[in-house]
Amino acid sequence: MVLRATIAGCGGYLPERRLSNDELAAQYGIETSDAWIRERTGICFRHIAAPEETASDMGAAAAREALAQAGVDASEVDAILVATSTPDSAFPATAVRIQAKIGATKGFAFDMAAACTGFVYGLGVADSLIRTGQARCVLVIGTEVYSRILDWTDRGTCVLFGDGAGAVLLRAEENGGTTADRGLLSCHLHSDGRFGDILHIEGGAGSTGGPGLLRMAGKEVFRHAVTKLAAVVDEALGANGLTHADIRWLVPHQANARIIDAMGRKLNLPSERVVVTVDKHANTSAASIPLALNEARRDGRIADGDLVVMEAIGGGLTWGAALARF
Numbered sequence: 533m534v535l536r537a538t539i540a541g542c543g544g545y546l547p548e549r550r551l552s553n554d555e556l557a558a559q560y561g562i563e564t565s566d567a568w569i570r571e572r573t574g575i576c577f578r579h580i581a582a583p584e585e586t587a588s589d590m591g592a593a594a595a596r597e598a599l600a601q602a603g604v605d606a607s608e609v610d611a612i613l614v615a616t617s618t619p620d621s622a623f624p625a626t627a628v629r630i631q632a633k634i635g636a637t638k639g640f641a642f643d644m645a646a647a648c649t650g651f652v653y654g655l656g657v658a659d660s661l662i663r664t665g666q667a668r669c670v671l672v673i674g675t676e677v678y679s680r681i682l683d684w685t686d687r688g689t690c691v692l693f694g695d696g697a698g699a700v701l702l703r704a705e706e707n708g709g710t711t712a713d714r715g716l717l718s719c720h721l722h723s724d725g726r727f728g729d730i731l732h733i734e735g736g737a738g739s740t741g742g743p744g745l746l747r748m749a750g751k752e753v754f755r756h757a758v759t760k761l762a763a764v765v766d767e768a769l770g771a772n773g774l775t776h777a778d779i780r781w782l783v784p785h786q787a788n789a790r791i792i793d794a795m796g797r798k799l800n801l802p803s804e805r806v807v808v809t810v811d812k813h814a815n816t817s818a819a820s821i822p823l824a825l826n827e828a829r830r831d832g833r834i835a836d837g838d839l840v841v842m843e844a845i846g847g848g849l850t851w852g853a854a855l856a857r858f
């Protein structure tokens with residue numbers, strides 16, 4: 533018998549305000565079109581946080597839902613890991629703010645900065661904490677308010693992102709530890725700082741300057757995404773002696789429908805087996821995978837026993853993949 537981290541509950545939160553491509557263009561005076569955005573990215577809508585709404589507010593809402601689905605009380609949570617590039621403040625960590633908001637008092641909470649890969653990094657860290665017996669009940673949350681770090685005069689980036697939060701509750705379970713047993717099978721994390729400048733935030737706490745806004749060389753990131761995501765998914769499958777045919781669901785980071793389609797084709801998965809939310813949510817960075825997971829779990833697509841592959845790439849560059857049996 534081995535200790536496994538099982539996904540016991542999922543949750544999600546989207547701000548009330550939903551903005552269409554046309555509304556965005558009109559509101560910010562951007563020279564773009566609904567047709568360009570849909571064709572090049574698949575995005576139709578994004579949600580935008582209310583002025584007073586923070587990453588910890590949204591993360592706490594998603595966390596409450598994950599706890600409720602798992603039937604777990606906040607008092608049982610040993611650790612809270614928050615992936616965010618848009619924390620409420622440099623410190624206290626957004627994770628600690630969420631700890632207070634959900635009424636958890638034991639254990640520890642901290643933030644992780646791995647941009648759009650943050651949720652996969654969070655799964656990797658939580659998996660290690662659970663396998664080594666340091667925690668039995670871990671919340672992993674991705675929560676982002678990118679609307680506050682976008683340059684609303686840059687049409688190459690401002691149309692791409694949205695706000696939101698997603699969460700999972702992981703619980704320790706002793707089982708046979710085979711690929712047929714439930715839980716996280718493995719997580720595979722990478723970074724390469726040589727590519728730090730192709731997707732970064734210019735400024736922020738501790739920096740020597742800059743307005744604190746997101747900058748991206750989109751075409752370059754796109755090129756890295758297609759090759760690195762395919763490689764890391766194959767790495768994850770290979771580590772478990774599995775093949776493309778074993779995958780039931782692909783839950784990818786939601787940056788661009790063209791990248792998602794390319795991944796589906798590489799994995800020989802029909803489009804019905806790929807969970808897509810980029811059309812409705814745009815790119816919510818670290819929140820995109822748990823939001824997609826939550827949607828597909830709640831509407832019954834992802835069933836008990838299904839093998840799910842999650843993959844993401846983001847600023848750093850960071851990238852990674854996780855395999856989970858539900």
Ligand code: UT7
Binds near residue numbers: 563687688847
């Ligand atoms: O979450 C982290 C990971 N992020 C990603 O994976 C994002 C990866 N990159 C992408 O998704 C794509 O590169 C973008 C969606 C960002 C851009 O698509 P693209 O097909 O690479 O377009 P492009 O940047 O090469 O721009 C093509 C043209 C340019 O005009 P010219 O130079 O050909 O005249 C741009 O100025 O489209 C123009 N353009 C726009 N036109 C209308 C760029 N943004 C817009 C816009 N509306 N919003």
